[in-house]
Amino acid sequence: MSTSSSRKGQPTVLLCIGMAGSGKTTFMQRLNAHLHSKKRPPYVINLDPAVLKLPFTPNIDIRDTVNYKEVMKQYNLGPNGGILTSLNLFTTKFDQVLDFVNKRAPTLDHIIVDTPGQIEIFTWSASGAIITDALAATYPSVVAYIIDTPRTTSPATFMSNMLYACSILYKTKLPFILVFNKTDVVSHEFAVQWMTDFEAFQLALQKDTSYMSNLMNSMCMVLEEFYNNLKVVGVSAVTGEGIDEFFVAVDEAVKEYEEIY
Numbered sequence: 001m002s003t004s005s006s007r008k009g010q011p012t013v014l015l016c017i018g019m020a021g022s023g024k025t026t027f028m029q030r031l032n033a034h035l036h037s038k039k040r041p042p043y044v045i046n047l048d049p050a051v052l053k054l055p056f057t058p059n060i061d062i063r064d065t066v067n068y069k070e071v072m073k074q075y076n077l078g079p080n081g082g083i084l085t086s087l088n089l090f091t092t093k094f095d096q097v098l099d100f101v102n103k104r105a106p107t108l109d110h111i112i113v114d115t116p117g118q119i120e121i122f123t124w125s126a127s128g129a130i131i132t133d134a135l136a137a138t139y140p141s142v143v144a145y146i147i148d149t150p151r152t153t154s155p156a157t158f159m160s161n162m163l164y165a166c167s168i169l170y171k172t173k174l175p176f177i178l179v180f181n182k183t184d185v186v187s188h189e190f191a192v193q194w195m196t197d198f199e200a201f202q203l204a205l206q207k208d209t210s211y212m213s214n215l216m217n218s219m220c221m222v223l224e225e226f227y228n229n230l231k232v233v234g235v236s237a238v239t240g241e242g243i244d245e246f247f248v249a250v251d252e253a254v255k256e257y258e259e260i261y
């Protein structure tokens with residue numbers, strides 16, 4: 001483990017991870033706009049080779065290096081294989097990306113990273129792990145796990161999303177912020193209640209499903225431990241609501257990172 005002092009004054013990496021359609025790219029746009037107007041402009045990295053149009057201008061864009069449609073043709077792959085292979089090809093050059101970032105680091109406070117639409121392409125690939133580790137070895141790094149709040153209101157869906165988040169926490173071992181997005185559509189209050197009141201969640205689960213209820217009960221206990229290890233914020237990437245709170249959570253998460261590393 002290296003000393004935290006070597007990282008003091010280094011920019012913070014914010015890795016945006018989440019299920020397809022949870023709002024990672026829109027949240028990136030919001031972070032970018034917020035940092036431009038209120039703090040220092042961030043360094044922006046896009047790792048999604050398949051995105052058609054980005055609502056922000058990245059400093060590094062995987063699409064400049066690999067054309068995922070060409071990769072699909074060349075290697076005879078479907079869309080997911082094409083995206084994964086593109087990420088693998090890009091990762092072989094990630095040392096060059098780090099060189100660019102390192103040069104700019106003294107003038108930066110934040111490095112924000114968008115990941116491919118489908119979560120598992122980043123979270124369950126060697127490339128995702130290599131990129132995450134490479135960044136986290138140099139810079140204080142935080143996972144912003146974006147959740148589609150309106151689509152997570154059923155207790156069973158909520159639990160599977162939390163279990164997935166939990167698996168990413170243990171895989172990345174990085175400070176973790178649960179970002180309940182789209183609060184302009186549905187408030188995340190129900191989630192906060194479920195996360196703080198174990199019995200309320202159990203009751204909701206029982207009403208929702210009688211199937212595998214013992215297993216469900218055991219899993220909620222696992223999650224209780226998980227909840228103790230993270231920060232929760234509700235945001236709307238569209239309206240900007242909650243973004244100040246998000247940055248408060250980032251500051252706390254960075255302190256945690258400095259204690260760990």
Ligand code: GDP
Nearest residue numbers: 020021022023024025026117181182236237238
């Ligand atoms: P990604 O696949 O995780 O990158 O998700 P996108 O950023 O592409 O967003 C998916 C969809 O959710 C788009 O239609 C967005 O306009 C919408 N969206 C994202 N954030 C919000 C939000 O805060 N509120 C609402 N109402 N819609 C959002």
Ligand code: MG
Nearest residue numbers: 024025048117
């Ligand atoms: Mg996206």
